[in-house]
Amino acid sequence: MTEIKLKLKKEPEYPLEAEAISPDQFAGKSAIEIKKLIVYHGNEEKTLGDFFDVSGNGSEISDIKIIIDGNLSNVKRIGEKMTGGEIIINSDVGMHIGNNMSGGKILVNGNADDWAGAMLKGGELEIIGDAGHYVGAAYRGFWKGMQNGLIKVKGKIGDEALSWANGSKPAKRFPTLICGGAGSFLGVHSHGGTIIVEGDCNRCIGADQVRGTIVVKGKITRILPSFKKLGEVKEIELMNGDIIKGKFIEYSGDHSVEKNHSKIDKKTGKISNSSNGRLFVAA
């Protein structure tokens, strides 16, 4: 792996739009060329070199490892649309980290702001601290959010994570989120997302979920009235075949959605729970 080191030398006054920081952009460029990449500061065009010290030269995308130091809490869009390589951020980071990425790995040794890993199509995003709202969510008006990949957040996340997640068993796409705790509307409008929460959640979990699995190992403030309690289970099989062991109470839903695959059989009145639209809460 070839390492490219970036160090913030001047903190931006306004949010710095730095989609230029990604292995795809750095590939095949020397440090001098990387410094000339364009970033946006307020309504002005600047270069990466105006804000960062750069050392190291870029090679092939998959061979690049970018290490960034300095307070990046006001730097947005790092790793946008990246397809491979690795980024390590040794501080907090601004909005849209790793949005639309389809491969590679990002590690944030701090907290992330809103829209972390939004509309992920592959790859892995790991956040050691907390993350803001809309983790792995669909951007406004999109009907397909996160389609594949893995987001790991050690701390808590905000509201509406993994909205409109779109997974598929036959196509082997398993958008997955693992987090320490979550806010409201986790997995809203999910179409096959897998969410594992190690701690507690707020309200409206799995609202409008059509397919998908949500496992909460802590407590939920309030379960939506449209979820039906099915009973206690001892192990859970996730969409990708992984097994989680432990005592859980299984709910099916959201039954307010017309398209819900775990629909109620008209003849028998029973819920035909066909591995879709599930919520598990620790017993």
Add this chain to the structure above:
Amino acid sequence: MVDKNIRTVTDVICPFCGTLCDDLEVDIDIREEKVVEVRNGCQIGTKKYFSSNPGEHRYNKPLIKENGSYKEVKWDEAIDKAADILVKAKRPLLYGFSSTECDAQGKGVELAELLGGILDNTASVCHGPSLLAIQDVGAPTSTLGEYKNRADLVIFWGSNPVHAHPRHLGRYSDLIRGYFRKDGASDRFLVVVDPRNTHTAQLADMHIQVNPNEDYELLNAIRATLRGVELDEEEISGVPKKKIIELVNTLKSCKFGVIFFGMGLTQTLSHHRNIDAAICLVRELNDHTKFLLTPMRGHYNVAGANQVFAWQTGYSYSIDFSKGYPRYNPGEFSSVDVLMRKEIDASLIVASDPASNFPAAAVRNMFKYPLISIEPHHTPTSVNADIILPPAIAGIECEGTAYRMDSVPLRLRKVKDPPGDCLTDKEIIERLIEAVKKKKGE
């Protein structure tokens, strides 16, 4: 007896709320160009006409703040100073636009693009969540005339038209006789969902007193019940299960239903997800009967601001031009959020009063940087501005187009001349554009 000193203007469109009543009659005393009488209007609309009369509360001339006090200046000097502030700014905010006509809004878009600034209208603290939900799940809606002629079930959810849109019930939704609703109010069933026993709720045939901030759970329970799911809980959001079943039967058995929703749904907990659920409910109700919904827009032309912004930039509010092309993301580029994060360095407020409506911390941040206000009256925003540019009031002192809450465009009328040196909003923004272009060397 006809009073020769009185000029009467008829069929005037009222520029106050989103109902845009179009039957006002205004008497003007021609000796002083003063409104002396308004007929047919509601109390708030009538007051707006009287507030346009010259007086202490109105600005006549452009003002510039110098050493803490205001100095009257010529238009050229005020425009030059304002353009200076805007050109120097790296992240200017242009906010407001909802209480002016569409041409001025269009010019606002042009100025924002020229400056590379953030453009936002009052929908961002009002019905913005409705727009987000519509972008997610669509919206089955119609014009108000349809409701007047056809609706036999009218639901007001989180809105209180008796006070906020006083003539709405009388003109479109309840008391009015329609083509298929010959007996007016007695032909309609009125449902009000509100945590408070409002004056609208007191008129209702059914009042559902939902717990504050728990509308989403109630909508969710209604949707589940509608799909034949037996609810596990006996009481949801303070409403007994029996009442929910009764409501669902009412919804299914009507011939033509409509939900009007207001701030009680958009600006309480869950925001756009409330509207999302309401739209999904309406969509599913159309399996049983005809059902539609319409937002109760507040400012008379906030719907127009959304229309104009959307047709010129592709997005209806929270637009960022900093990269030269429009980008949209409420929460990132919406005014309250950028002010809370201290992202801006100058602001131009047009026909709006954010200082009265925004969170105190956001207002404090707005006052830290140069503030230009295009505003006819003394407001908490304008009295703190560095430059005040006095406009003629659109719909009273100049013509223009405005969009009603159901997005029907109506032509506003001019009933009198503006006082002093006032220019129209459009002229002021045009002059700003010219000055900015000159300073940028374009």
